[in-house]
Amino acid sequence: MAIELRHRARTVLALSALAALLAAIFCPFLGGSGMDYANLLRRQSPDWPIFVNLRLPRTLLALLTGAALSASGAMFQALLRDALATPSSLGVTAAAALGAVAAISFAPAGPAWFPLVWLCALAGAATVIALVAVLSRSRKRFSAYTLLLTGIAVNGICSAIVLLLHSLAGITKSFQITHWLMGGIAPVEYSVVLLLAAVIVPVCVWALRLARVLNVVSYGDTWAAGRGVNCRQVTWRGFVAGTVLVGTTTAVTGPIAFVGLIVPHLLRRVVGPDYRLLLPASVFGGGAFVAICDTVARSVLAPIEVPVGVITALLGGPFFVWLLWSR
Template sequence: MKNKYIKWLLFLIGFILLAFVVVLYSLWVGEFDISLLSIPDILINKQDSVEYTVITQIRLPRILLGLAVGGALSLAGVLLQGIYRNPLVEPYTLGISGGAALGVSIVIVFGLQQIIGLFMLPLAGFIGAMVTIILVYVLSVKKGRLKMQSMLLIGVMISFISSSGMMFLMAISSSENIHSIIFWIMGSLDEPNMTLIYTTSIISALGLLVSYMFVQPLNALRLGEEKARHLGINTEWAIRLLFIIASLLTGVCVAVAGVIGFVGLVIPHLVRLLVGNDYRIFLIASFVVGGSFIVLSDAIARTVIAPNELPVGVITGIIGGTLFIVVLAKNSFKR
């Protein structure tokens, strides 16, 4: 029975190797030609060269943000699918992205970004996300108990309301503003502010650490809420905290990188097919694979129509969706 630990270790090593390869690839490709083999030399010996600046100032921050956002989004997907026991739930189902997008649209349409400057859009996105989370949470508590089913419905409804609100704003605003809104919604890892990148990375890593305090409740919840309680788990408390962790992670990601779709839905499913449902390996595996997936998608988005750039969400959607269908179809044939 104990060889499952060895299996987990092998999976983990494999995924980390994969992440390493993807990071290298992403450092290598791009508008500016840098040979793969010269990268160590540039990093160590040529610290005043253009190549060094391109690698450390442009590509590395993007990769770091990609790992953080991809990891956090797939982790949020894993946690939400775990507490709702519903494979269709993803970080954006609960209207968090809609709320963030509405917040950003308001700022753009009313020209508020001049007030604080660069930080205004992420801040507006984060506030929008938080307002949504609090609304969903408060509206779902009845008689001191969190009603999971109505929570999902309320989230979906809030999502509709905020997208209607956004369409209303777009209908009354100038085409220039509409362009900014759409550009933001499509999502991008192009973030010039290093502080924001570091903050996101730290929050993302903390999210993973804190989630590991809940592997036991998550594993017990695989049997259902009632049976988890029979095993001595305080499900009410665990579900509330996990919901808050997942929403915070999603809110931060959306605020910084916009709405990058598909990661939080597809990666948990793919990883589950590979490593199984035990959250001790499932959490970290999804985090690493999700991060690598976004970094790879971003590298493709940067290069496929160079010198122009595609929104990373286009690539995550196409690759993620296709890969998922292929894997699922293959799996159902096998059975």
């Protein structure tokens, strides 16, 4: 049995990592604008620079984003004991959006606005992360439920201010705001990819080590406490970790809905409820899923790029419904 579970965990890990690896290898080669592969092999312009500077970092960003969103989604579903919990449940996505929208609204028009928007989105996310950490550590009577309701309130407040700023913005800025709020994977500098990886990889590794404990935490505080788990500590650390994952990626990509909710549920149907299988599958499977969706998003109506959130919902949604009803 012990050997069997370990064996299954290894298989799931290997298969999902393979899926992510295949996505990483093939997605950069695919795209609507067509690529002259001979040119690419000779490392000649324009195909080589497009491949190296645009498509490769973009695919890496998609992998990281998918991993972060679905890992934190799986974790939040356990910690909040709510099947409908998403990485945005605690308000971090709305806060990042508020930061970004505020930056776009108030910054002087100019070409150098990207780092500012990113930093402000990050600041918005960080505010919520700090709020989660402070609330769940300092309050004596702390429950996941209170935190979830607080998250809903934070979501509402941030969305309201975003709406206000949006309504006050001029036409150019309004377009920028709409574009940011649609979310999407865009080509980024390698430094951004590295920075994200430096945050996401260690946090994901940490989350994986939490898996056995999440198995009991997801079915009640008392049960988990009776199994030697310090629930309060696990819960607030898990929330902070998940919020960090979502906050840092959302600051770069904008809100990408659906991934954090659907990927863990989808994989739960495949690998079962044990978080020791589900979390690694979510990390790699989520990454592969977003990378593939992004490839479709930039190919299907090329040269127009569809927001990746459209594809994640249109691809994942029907598949999920099929999986739900086919058993």
